[in-house]
Amino acid sequence: MKLSKTAKAILICVAVIGIMAVGYASLETAARTGTDCAGPETHAALPHDAASCEGCPYAGSSDCNAATSCIAKPYVDPDKCIGCNKCVRVAPDAFEMDKQTKKAEIKPGAPAASVAKGAKACPVEAVVQ
Numbered sequence: 252m253k254l255s256k257t258a259k260a261i262l263i264c265v266a267v268i269g270i271m272a273v274g275y276a277s278l279e280t281a282a283r284t285g286t287d288c289a290g291p292e293t294h295a296a297l298p299h300d301a302a303s304c305e306g307c308p309y310a311g312s313s314d315c316n317a318a319t320s321c322i323a324k325p326y327v328d329p330d331k332c333i334g335c336n337k338c339v340r341v342a343p344d345a346f347e348m349d350k351q352t353k354k355a356e357i358k359p360g361a362p363a364a365s366v367a368k369g370a371k372a373c374p375v376e377a378v379v380q
Contacts, residue, residue, distance in 0.1 A: 325366050327355045331377035338369035338378065345369050 254262070327338075327346075332354040338346040339355060345365035346355050355377070357366060370378035 325357055325363075325370075325378065325380040327357060328377045328379055329354045331375050332373075333375055333377075335374060337372045337374065341372040342366070342369035 329352065334348070334353045334355070336348060336355070339348055342361075342365040345358055345361035346369045347358055348354070349356050355369075357369075357378075366378065366380065370376075370380055
């Protein structure tokens with residue numbers, strides 16, 4: 252099957268856009284989950300080497316979970332959140348809706364137990380702990 256120049260150009264554009272989207276999503280996820288240190292109020296530890304903890308405000312302090320771990324901050328994945336409000340109804344002390352995006356967000360300093368309760372209520376598992 253022979254493709255016209257226009258068809259080839261469209262296929263190339265679609266492929267490039269797809270590759271860029273996948274790359275961006277991977278970078279965004281890595282930025283959110285890598286060494287996103289939130290301090291002692293959160294509970295999920297991520298293993299890492301000393302170099303990846305560079306710039307972390309808790310590195311080397313008494314708030315650091317351990318020499319080989321970094322404390323990860325829970326978040327709501329905006330790509331998964333459908334804005335159903337269940338987490339907010341179940342745990343209003345931990346979740347709120349962003350007025351612009353109409354997506355749930357975790358309040359700063361939210362209790363871990365409330366975050367877990369809201370995560371359990373989420374029908375699309377958008378809360379990453």
